[in-house]
Amino acid sequence: MWIQFILIATAIVLFVFFIRSSHSVKTQAFKRIGFVVFLGLSLDAVLRPNDTTWLAHKVGVGRGADLLLYMLVAAFAFFAVNTFLRFRNLERRFTDLARSIALRDAQAPAVVTAPPARVPARAAEKEEPEPEPTLSGGPAR
Numbered sequence: 001m002w003i004q005f006i007l008i009a010t011a012i013v014l015f016v017f018f019i020r021s022s023h024s025v026k027t028q029a030f031k032r033i034g035f036v037v038f039l040g041l042s043l044d045a046v047l048r049p050n051d052t053t054w055l056a057h058k059v060g061v062g063r064g065a066d067l068l069l070y071m072l073v074a075a076f077a078f079f080a081v082n083t084f085l086r087f088r089n090l091e092r093r094f095t096d097l098a099r100s101i102a103l104r105d106a107q108a109p110a111v112v113t114a115p116p117a118r119v120p121a122r123a124a125e126k127e128e129p130e131p132e133p134t135l136s137g138g139p140a141r
Helices: 002-020 025-047 049-059 064-104 121-125
Strands: none
Touching (some): 002 049, 025 064
């Protein structure tokens, strides 16, 4: 069946094409042209369904409706990959934006220059260890 070869080749080409250059100007132009061609073929399928059946027989599919289903699956796969790549690009852009705003608005920490507390020499020498409290809260014996 020719349709299997056509669909597999289309899937591989679209996958490689979108992974390599997901949002260049050239890719966006191809997407728009492909969308216009898809709309034209959709209108032709609605207005002249016999053409769809004829094309289906030429590529080895029994009915025109089956051919439309196969093309719909390919179009959905295109949409899913395209949406995933767009969201990944937006997440990357938001992360870069948040980092640049954080770096731009960063402030140096306030430095506190208080003199160290002085302890009298005699008090430090005579300090006895504090008794450990018991479970009842009183001093240990």
